[in-house]
Amino acid sequence: MEQRNRSTRALLHFGKGLAALFSCTLVAACLDAPSYPDTSKKIERIGIFVSQEDISDSTLLKIHPSSEATLRAEVYPRQYKKEISFKWYHDDTKLGSGDSFSIPPYASSKEIPNILKATDQEGNVYKDTFNIISNTPPHFDEKTSPVDNDTLCANKRTSISFSWNSYDVDYSYGDKNFYTLIIDKEEYFVGSLTSVMQSGFSDGKHSFSVIVADSYGDSDTLQTRTFFISDCSGER
């Protein structure tokens, strides 16, 4: 009877031990389980800015080819910028790294980045493709016809020559200039023409101006010229 009780007691101890071992294993297993990955979005966006001479932090991504320009990557919120590494590419060619990139004067298109890769500490990569427009705005030559304050002998039928010129350093790269001639506040789109003849001017004061716009939308305006018409044909 006593032997039977001992056996029963030993069995109970074994059971307790097994339960304890299971509990420990369970607790240990629970302690070793990985936490859920942090899916909260820390970085909201990455922006690219251009700085050049008089331009700072422009998002238009337009530069003048004649002077050095700087591209800068900015992370929002800004405190995470330290955790991000940046690499600048032109297509597949790596051009540099760091949060800013300097474009030298008269850089060729292959020297200007068009891809930014941002990598966080976990190795996640964000790729941004962009296009930097290297363009110089057109600029008017001051020489025009009629010259400012010119007096012309003409009647209403007489054709008067209007001519002007502008220069654009990008012209040789395929950029085109288009003109809008403004005579006495009347606008005439004259396309690429740089001289026209117009009639219908009465005696007195008149004015003309020209607006030039290139293919990229950069423009210049010719300062308004004033001219005077005097009918010296003897018809009056």
Added chain:
Amino acid sequence: MIRQSTAIVIFLFSAIFFLSCTNSDDYIFNENDATPIFVSAYMTSAFDPSESQVKADTISPADSIIFVANVSPSKSIRTKKYYWTIDGDFMASEFSFRGSVDSPGRHEVVFVLIDYFGDTLSDTLHLWVQSPPIINSTNVIPANQSNGMPTHGGVHFAWTAYDPDSTYELLYRFTLKKSSSSNSEEVIVDTTLNTSYFSYWGSLDMFTQYTWQVNIKNEMYTNTEELFSNKFYTGGSSKESALMGSVKGHTLDLQAFEDSLLYIVQIQDSLNNVVASDSGKEICKKYFKYRFSPIKPGTYTLQISSPSHPEYAPFKQRINLVPNEVLDISETELVDSIAPSIKFIGASTTDTILFADTLYFEVQDNGHPISGNFLEVGINGKPTDLYSTSNDTLMVFLPKSKVIQLLSIKVKDLASNKSARTFIVEAKHDE
């Protein structure tokens, strides 16, 4: 009991008979027995079955479209009426018809059928009629009638046009023509552009009129409603000028003459010396074009006359020729302003004439006879037909009278210039 049974049997028979006679089931609407009516409409460009049939389309104002309506199960079902509407207004009352919609913009074309029971069935088509491109004829370079344009170094043209629908690309057919003294025009440039400006770099003749035209069409091949056309004149030198123009006779008068009118155009200086002269007949009885180039700038008198028709009063105008410019007088019309004449042929030089059975009168319009249709002859205030004409001679056959008779003659020419004379015909006394 037997009576009751008989009554019940009779009632049952009556009931069965009544039920069998009425057959009321036949009068209950059964959905399965009904034939639904459907209408559908579509547009097509031809009755050819291979042509596409559409319910919405974009067309040009001049396009012809066939509107077709289908009725299921058949067009021969009993209907009250059917018709088409466009934007709510009546359009047609046929199942199919050919038509066009000219008003630009979006339109809703609806086929409506009202069936025998008064139910309205309809189908709607959507039509977008595109607007023709528009050219701003005042916003062009060079302006109309510009003078002194260069003959070398290029002439530049620019115009402003747009498409109200704004989505279409515009194409410009640009033509440059040289006007000549004849009715023909020499085409110098005829090209299609996708820009609203053009430069002609070839050389042009001095002191000459040129016409440039732009016809605009959009991607739907819809043209501007009117062809844009402007003129310009080339210059020459600062010491020369030119004069051009055309002359014609009064339109009504021209129909009366078989030959074209001969004109003489002269430019006279301040001392009435003829500096330049040109003459010629009308082209196709329309007009005579003259041109003086080059001519020294200055003030002159332009005189145009028709020696063959002196009834046409000469045209005179003082002109000022400006250096390097063409003065275009445009169209001058010589007008018959001189009335016809009536003269008695005989010894009398006054209005009193002696009686004769036949009196002769000369009735003419400066050398040209007057048609009988333009004559009125009256005796003692009453119209008479006792007369005849032969060329420019009018013969009046007077009745004998013992008293004085008043003979009135009225005449008008083709330009409605009128003359009238009354003669006192003394009585003839029998000898």
